[in-house]
Amino acid sequence: MTVPLQRESPDPALALHGLIKRFEAKVAVAGIDLDVPQGSFFGLLGPNGAGKTTTLSMAVGLLRPDGGQARILGYDVWADPVAAKSRIGVLPDGVRLFDRLTGSELLAYHGLLRGMDATVVDQRAGELMDVLELGAGNRTLVVDYSAGMKKKIGLACALLHAPRLLVLDEPFEAVDPVSAALIRGILNRYVAGGGTVVFSSHVMAVVERLCSHVAIMAEGRIRVHGTLDRVRGDRSLEEVFVEVVGGRTATGSELSWL
Amino acid sequence: MAVRARHFVRLKLRLLANGLRGRNSRVVLFVLGVLLGLIAAFSGYLIFSLPGILGEQRPAEVLLPLGGALIVLGWLFLPLIFFGVDESLDPARFALFPLPRATLLRGLFAASLAGVPAIATFVATLGMVHAAAALGGFGAALTELAGVIGGILLCAALSRAVTSGFATALRSRRARDLATVAFAGTAALLGPIQLGALAAAQRADWRGVGRVVDVLAWTPLGAPWSMGLDVAAGRAAVVPVKALIVVGSIGLLMWWWSGSLERAMVGAAGGSGKRESATSQRPPVAQLIPRWLPRSRFGALAAREMRYWWRETRRRATLITFSVVGIFLPILVATGSESSGPPGAMLVFVAALAAVSLANQFGFEGSAYAANVVAGVPGRIELSSRAAGYSVYVLPALFLMALIAGLVVDSPAAVPALSGTIFAAYGVAMAVVMPISVRAAYPLPDSTSPFAMSSGGGMAKGLLSFLALVGATIATAPLQIAAFLLGDIWLWIGLPVGLAYGAGAFALGLHLTAPVLDRRIPELLATVSATR
Numbered sequence: 001m002t003v004p005l006q007r008e009s010p011d012p013a014l015a016l017h018g019l020i021k022r023f024e025a026k027v028a029v030a031g032i033d034l035d036v037p038q039g040s041f042f043g044l045l046g047p048n049g050a051g052k053t054t055t056l057s058m059a060v061g062l063l064r065p066d067g068g069q070a071r072i073l074g075y076d077v078w079a080d081p082v083a084a085k086s087r088i089g090v091l092p093d094g095v096r097l098f099d100r101l102t103g104s105e106l107l108a109y110h111g112l113l114r115g116m117d118a119t120v121v122d123q124r125a126g127e128l129m130d131v132l133e134l135g136a137g138n139r140t141l142v143v144d145y146s147a148g149m150k151k152k153i154g155l156a157c158a159l160l161h162a163p164r165l166l167v168l169d170e171p172f173e174a175v176d177p178v179s180a181a182l183i184r185g186i187l188n189r190y191v192a193g194g195g196t197v198v199f200s201s202h203v204m205a206v207v208e209r210l211c212s213h214v215a216i217m218a219e220g221r222i223r224v225h226g227t228l229d230r231v232r233g234d235r236s237l238e239e240v241f242v243e244v245v246g247g248r249t250a251t252g253s254e255l256s257w258l
Numbered sequence: 259m260a261v262r263a264r265h266f267v268r269l270k271l272r273l274l275a276n277g278l279r280g281r282n283s284r285v286v287l288f289v290l291g292v293l294l295g296l297i298a299a300f301s302g303y304l305i306f307s308l309p310g311i312l313g314e315q316r317p318a319e320v321l322l323p324l325g326g327a328l329i330v331l332g333w334l335f336l337p338l339i340f341f342g343v344d345e346s347l348d349p350a351r352f353a354l355f356p357l358p359r360a361t362l363l364r365g366l367f368a369a370s371l372a373g374v375p376a377i378a379t380f381v382a383t384l385g386m387v388h389a390a391a392a393l394g395g396f397g398a399a400l401t402e403l404a405g406v407i408g409g410i411l412l413c414a415a416l417s418r419a420v421t422s423g424f425a426t427a428l429r430s431r432r433a434r435d436l437a438t439v440a441f442a443g444t445a446a447l448l449g450p451i452q453l454g455a456l457a458a459a460q461r462a463d464w465r466g467v468g469r470v471v472d473v474l475a476w477t478p479l480g481a482p483w484s485m486g487l488d489v490a491a492g493r494a495a496v497v498p499v500k501a502l503i504v505v506g507s508i509g510l511l512m513w514w515w516s517g518s519l520e521r522a523m524v525g526a527a528g529g530s531g532k533r534e535s536a537t538s539q540r541p542p543v544a545q546l547i548p549r550w551l552p553r554s555r556f557g558a559l560a561a562r563e564m565r566y567w568w569r570e571t572r573r574r575a576t577l578i579t580f581s582v583v584g585i586f587l588p589i590l591v592a593t594g595s596e597s598s599g600p601p602g603a604m605l606v607f608v609a610a611l612a613a614v615s616l617a618n619q620f621g622f623e624g625s626a627y628a629a630n631v632v633a634g635v636p637g638r639i640e641l642s643s644r645a646a647g648y649s650v651y652v653l654p655a656l657f658l659m660a661l662i663a664g665l666v667v668d669s670p671a672a673v674p675a676l677s678g679t680i681f682a683a684y685g686v687a688m689a690v691v692m693p694i695s696v697r698a699a700y701p702l703p704d705s706t707s708p709f710a711m712s713s714g715g716g717m718a719k720g721l722l723s724f725l726a727l728v729g730a731t732i733a734t735a736p737l738q739i740a741a742f743l744l745g746d747i748w749l750w751i752g753l754p755v756g757l758a759y760g761a762g763a764f765a766l767g768l769h770l771t772a773p774v775l776d777r778r779i780p781e782l783l784a785t786v787s788a789t790r
Contacts, residue, residue, distance in 0.1 A: 024280055060632060061631065061632065061634075061780070062628055062631055062632065062780060062783060063780055064780040064781065081634055082634050085632060085633065085634040086634065088632075090632045092628050092632075095625040095628045095787070096623070096624055096625045096626040097626055097629065098562060098566075098626045098629060100565060100566055100569040100570050101546070101562065101565060104542035104545050104546075105542065105545050105546040105565070107542050108543040108546040108547070108558065109546055109558050109561075109629075110629065110633070111542075111543070112543065112547075112553065112554060112555055112557065112558035113555055113558055113559070113629070113630065113633040113635060114633055115555060118553040121542065121543050122541035122542055122543050122544075125541075125542040125543075126541065126542065129542075137539055141569070157629070
């Protein structure tokens with residue numbers, strides 16, 4: 001696939017300012033400020049329930065924030081949704097795909113929905129199915145795919161229109177090591193070509209291997225952010241993460257009945 | 259501690275209460291449902307107790323089994339067509355617990371009785387007990403009470419067994435056609451009964467109706483409701499036989515349900531089965547979009563909708579149910595009544611019923627709608643493509659229905675005008691339904707049964723359907739009046755006028771609803787993808 005050319009512009013790929021979201025009584029995201037520079041490979045880390053999915057949903061226009069602003073390459077997601085949305089590819093987590101379509105049909109659907117030309121869609125969809133080892137002529141419905149295949153077809157849908165920014169929520173969850181390596185390779189090439197990736201994860205090893213920048217979230221706030229080397233210092237990322245999040249360490253005396 | 263039926267009932271009530279917590283619109287719907295239930299219950303009580311209060315034995319012997327049979331049929335068909343089944347206790351969720359099947363069955367059955375419909379039915383049928391008491395004293399009342407309780411158990415068992423069995427059948431591709439035929443067959447069997455009853459009622463031939471009902475009182479439909487009256491009439495000896503009929507039917511239904519329950523539980527874990535067919539060499543876009551649709555956003559959306567109406571069990575069940583109802587209803591009404599007027603009103607109802615399937619069109623796919631949100635699909639294209647995808651199936655069906663209705667009343671010349679009426683009603687109903695689908699969407703449970711509703715959802719579905727039906731009927735009234743006033747001229751201009759009327763109504767509805775959708779896209783997504 002073709003990687004978009006880097007257009008020199010001062011705007012960050014993704015800029016969040018004071019994003020807030022409450023669900024009933026619970027504050028899921030309590031004011032987030034974050035700039036993701038263009039061309040970076042950005043990892044958003046946090047324990048379960050930290051607000052990663054909520055933050056990314058607000059950043060791409062899936063969830064209306066209670067306050068604050070999200071800008072994609074300078075376009076306000078909520079004031080100018082068409083301009084913003086046309087520049088991003090999104091792989092949401094915990095969201096169903098249109099899974100009663102076959103993989104090829106789903107890609108064609110996404111391509112045409114993005115206003116792409118049918119011949120371009122055909123060419124790129126075939127290539128993506130091939131590269132991601134989903135089988136170009138495969139007539140299996142996406143609902144019958146394995147969890148890993150669903151992630152891959154979701155990623156293919158996000159890549160199809162060659163966006164400038166990819167926002168991926170837990171792209172490596174439930175993916176086997178072989179597919180994970182494949183996805184890593186594709187994403188690395190995409191960033192090398194000038195694209196920007198923002199993804200959430202709680203797998204430290206993956207983040208350390210891929211990211212140029214990281215941010216660690218807990219309880220709806222960004223606790224630490226910056227380049228990987230700055231956040232990590234001379235320790236491992238996992239140590240930093242546990243310290244920042246304030247996890248509990250087992251003493252060995254609990255669950256003695258097990 | 260052994261698990262008992264009451265634990266299931268408590269669990270269901272707890273789920274209901276938690277579902278209402280902090281959601282005002284749901285509370286309103288729930289209260290409305292309770293109110294409607296109360297109204298139905300007390301008017302039913304009045305009607306059923308009336309012959310007893312007046313001291314008339316024979317009318318009671320006709321009214322009670324007949325009314326009771328209607329209640330049973332209501333329990334059978336209303337969940338399929340309107341309300342869905344409250345499956346907050348999805349059997350698949352119990353698959354991992356070490357529960358004997360009998361316990362599970364008893365528990366789910368008890369839970370299905372804990373709801374507004376069962377209680378309303380019980381209160382209404384207490385009127386029968388009142389009547390029996392007035393006619394035959396304490397013994398008759400006691401027998402009738404036992405009969406009424408048996409009748410309600412029968413209703414619940416029938417409703418559960420049929421929806422569950424139909425749902426299981428719909429899941430596999432080969433059985434699907436079988437299920438369609440079976441359902442159509444059942445509907446067809448009802449025909450003769452209804453014909454007899456209607457024909458007799460038309461001639462005000464009470465003796466004729468009485469004879470039919472006397473037979474009905476010996477079937478599971480009528481037996482439970484007539485026991486007390488037999489005691490009152492001094493035929494106490496027949497009560498055990500009728501009791502046997504009722505208990506036997508309940509047993510059979512439970513046995514059937516138990517079988518499909520097992521399959522429903524396993525089916526959830528085993529997936530829907532591989533549906534791999536030959537690989538396709540056609541390019542992806544050609545695989546998605548049929549040749550006659552444009553290769554554009556609209557084409558993609560409409561093509562996806564078409565696929566979904568056939569490939570998703572929930573939608574397919576809606577489509578099949580509508581087709582069967584739509585074909586049989588006009589026939590039944592047309593042949594049942596002796597008035598020779600074309601069944602225009604019935605066709606309006608059928609067309610509105612078709613559009614009502616879209617009342618929760620965004621709820622069908624749940625969170626998958628996120629794909630359209632991320633792509634920023636404008637509301638106008640979203641709504642019109644959905645209407646188009648569905649209409650591919652519905653418009654031919656509607657025309658077929660107009661054709662059948664015209665032929666049944668033996669006036670082929672009326673077919674174009676009838677088609678005009680039905681298309682107009684469809685367009686109008688779509689216009690009514692579109693804003694409802696945007697403003698009043700609700701999530702559907704991720705269940706194996708296409709009829710499953712979360713608690714309270716059934717009320718929403720029923721109420722919205724009713725609103726759409728009423729709205730469509732009112733809005734097509736001008737056409738009905740025109741048909742009546744213009745007579746023969748209408749036969750000529752009915753089709754073009756109807757088409758224009760329907761298209762105009764649809765365009766207006768689209769024009770008004772699209773901006774609302776554009777404003778509410780994230781909220782709509784949040785509503786339909788809520789699984790909490």
